[in-house]
Amino acid sequence: MTPPSPNPTNVPRPFLGVNFAACRVYGRLYKNREGTAYVGRCPRCGKLVQVPIGAHGTAQRFFIVDCGS
Ligand SMILES: [Zn+2]
Incomplete structure (x- = not known):
């Protein structure tokens, strides 16, 4: 049985700051x-x-993503 509560040993969810290119707004992506x-x-x-998180992890701290269609 797995309790529904999050694992307390986990660090708070890491996030990545990204720039949404098509809308030119800043936002966050969560792991x-x-x-x-x-x-x-x-x-x-x-x-x-x-x-995607590569084999070396995300060394980059800031990403530009394309949210356009
Ligand atoms: Zn957008």
């Missing part, structure tokens, strides 16, 4: 549960974007 990518939505158009 997914698997730790394989940062995912989030553009605050303006609501499009879901992902930044």
Whole structure:
């Protein structure tokens, strides 16, 4: 049985600051549960974007993502 509460030993969810290129707004992507990518939505158009976390992790601190269609 796995309790629904989050693991208290986990650090707070890391996030990545990104610039949504098409809308030219700043937002945050949060690490997914698997730790394989940062995912989030553009605050303006609501499009879901992902930044995959590579083998070396995300050394970059700031990303530009394209939320345009
Ligand atoms: Zn957008």
